[in-house]
Amino acid sequence: MTDSPDSKLLWLNFLKAFTRALVQINLYKPDHPQVTQALEEGRVTLERLAELENGDFSLTMDNDKLLANGVPLLAVDKLPNALKNLFVRFHIQTITFLNGAAAEDLLALCQMQAYKGAGKDFLRERGVKKITLDEAVYAKVDPAATLPPAARKGTAQQQPAAPSAPAAGKLSDGLPEQALETALSTVVNRATDDPKEQQTIMQILARKFKEQLEAEVNRALEGVRREKKKIENDMVRTESVMTSMADGVVVVDKNGSILMMNPQAETISGRPLSELSGKKIFDLPQIENQVVSLAREIRSENKENISKEVEKLGSTDLAETVKKATAVIQNEEGKIVGSVSIPTDAAKLKQIEQLQQDFISNMTHELRSPLTSIKAALEIMSREAPRPGESSRTVLNTAIRNTERLNSIITDILDFSKLQSGKLIFHPAGTPAEEIAREAADAMKAWAMTKSLDLSVSGEPGVPTVYADRRRTVQVLINLISNAIKFTPQGGSIEVSVSAGKEAMANYVSFSVKDTGCGISKEEQVKIFEKFVQVASGEKVGGTGLGLAITKAMVIMQSGRITVDSEPGKGCIFRVLMPVYRNQGEPSVSEAAPEVKEPPRPWWKKLLGLS
Incomplete structure (x- = not known):
């Protein structure tokens, strides 16, 4: 097998493409562009490897190393979890990619992650023939069986002498029911009658046991510490990304009640902490243009899985606007490492709404003034002009009726605008x-x-x-x-x-x-x-x-x-x-009740000298 720089570069490129496909098949559908791109890159890399090395390509997990075509490539602890888990879960020792493996074969290997049976069965059911799996086999071996025949014969001939200390029954009798220290003492006492030697042997065994136990515990703890550190780093990274997107901070208790808010959060909510303290966080969306997202499970839990559901409250349109304005950046393992954001349209929407309200208000007032004049003139004509003919009277009544309709439409639009903006005042x-x-x-x-x-x-x-x-x-x-x-x-x-x-x-x-x-x-x-x-x-x-x-x-x-x-x-x-x-x-209102005064005469009555 070759170990040229070109080969190593191709090995690493294939690992990157294949690992990316393993991760993204859990996030997207098989026909998603991200998945198909990763699979195609893997297929092309395998073709180049076949041309360069004139043969198949294999990945082997050997203790703490990953071998590519039998050559050490990476330490196992440097491998992405997705790739490492594939080997461990299905007890795979070697994955061999035969010459001509297609993207569909790689896809089937990626989808095998979710299969609950044997990996070979899954690939066989999918008709995959260009990828083969060699599973690791574990068996108990008799140490004596590994010795040469002469050594085994000598071992058989050299039977241990009977212990000098008398013992009733077999040496193992009673040991399963005893504690460890008592069992060791029993074995040592049967091995020698010398109290000093018994004490020395017990100290040696205790020290050996302690050293071995500490080594095993430290080895186990090292893995736990690494996983814990990895989780902590993921949390710190995610929190850093989230906090970089927001200045305001709201602290809630396990029931979602507000405990603390910094000044930026007070500005966003529009209400001081003294007013909101002790209230539910979902009271905030009662204020205009706010959206609150809160995990359904707030309490920290270490015994069972928590719900992934997130409760949202507030304007649906605004929530969609905020959501569509932000994209999450993930690494190959699906962990959040950053975000891409564009300014939301909330501020623009607010400006447009204000412009709309101002336009409606100005438009209705501008239309109402000439309409009132037209209606008044028509009423004067109807009441004081010489008696018109039947056709003229019909036209005049139609004109008056249409001015009333226009006035009603303008009033509706103005009232509706006030209702939407919350400016319609009532004086009960x-x-x-x-x-x-x-x-x-x-x-x-x-x-x-x-x-x-x-x-x-x-x-x-x-x-x-x-x-x-x-x-x-x-x-x-x-x-x-x-x-x-x-x-x-x-x-x-x-x-x-x-x-x-x-x-x-x-x-x-x-x-x-x-x-x-x-x-x-x-x-x-x-x-x-x-x-x-x-x-x-x-x-x-x-x-x-x-x-x-x-x-x-x-x-x-x-x-x-x-x-x-x-x-x-x-x-x-x-x-x-x-x-x-x-x-x-009388409830408090935002404006004083208007004084009841004699309504002033319309301008047209003043102009015509009418009372």
Whole structure:
């Protein structure tokens, strides 16, 4: 066998490619580019070896050395664990790669790691003929059998003389039940009668036993120490990589409660340690734009395997953004040794969201101002201009109705933007429930009349005062009445009623809006409160599709409830439950309640001199 520098370089290159394939087959599928690349490199290297050495290539594990074609190549303790484990687990002494071994043969050898039977059986089942395994065979050998015949004959003739000390029975009698020291003393006492010699022999045996035991223990401990050091180094390396990616540090106890935070972590959470101390770490994602990942098993465990599961809480989109912005670097053994990161889009997303909110706010205000002027001018024309003809009156009513629709759409967009940004403020107070219902109905009567709809309000006697923001609750009912007008055919009816809650709902006041429209199927009822959804028995009408989503949000933010009861062709009943006023204290809000003042005259009334 040759031992040229070229051969050694090819041997080492094959070991690197084959070891990489052994590791990566546990991480990826067989057709993954990383796996196929490593297998192809191994196959090409074997071809070059066959050309250079005109023969097969073998790897042999011989005690503490790895031999390549019978030539010492590496010490066993320098081998990667994946390769060493392959030899040890299947009791392999030599792996021979015959000339013409293909990448598929190498793949089968790598996949053999997971096989629970004999390695030869696995390769035979896979039809691998270009790779052979020679297993190490261990057997007990009689030392005398290794001697030459003459020596064995002399040994047989030289039988030991009987011990001078009398002994009943065999020398081994009673030894299995005795402790080590007692057994040694028994053997020594039977070997000699001299007390001094007995003591000397016992000391020699004890010293020998101690030296041998210490050597065996140290040898075993050396392996344990190396494995322990390896694990410690892996942990230190992984922790170094992780800490290099973050400045903030949060310390938790075994239950996940926060014990300590450094200033950087306080900045990230947006709340001081004094406020978060003792609280669960999963309380943090309640703050906007945060994601928390925490191992399911926090406690250190040394008796059994811990769960690999990681719990995550926070924005799913943000978690995906952070995950896709980081790649882990692993060595050939699959250990984390570094990371590759790109700046996440979180900051950009936040800027874009702010720009979006600013744009919506400015756009809606810019549109509302001229729209208000147009609507006011149309109303003046409708009320004070000389009586127009029938066609002119129709065009004028259509223009007024469309300005109202545009104004409703702008209001929906603005309210939805405020809801998403958390800037929609509520000022709950005790308010007569029937007044809220009548105010909402009065606002929609003109539109109902254009479709010849009968819009009525009723209230049972003794309805309690409701605890709600009057303006927002009126808007809730207006949204529901508006939907009823859209989906109720001409000549139909809409009934707005107010009643006290019954039984389990005794602490609520019930507002209901009942129409004789087309109704909503059970399947569609679960969708109607979603954003941008407009469905009623398959029919779609104009609008943003935000009305019911905003309505539900406004109700829930006032501790209320909203339900719908409907069947196709039988109309709808929307019920809003708002809490009863029981002298609740006014909650603190981020802005002072507006003062009630006489509304100023619109600019167009001032311009035209109208009161």
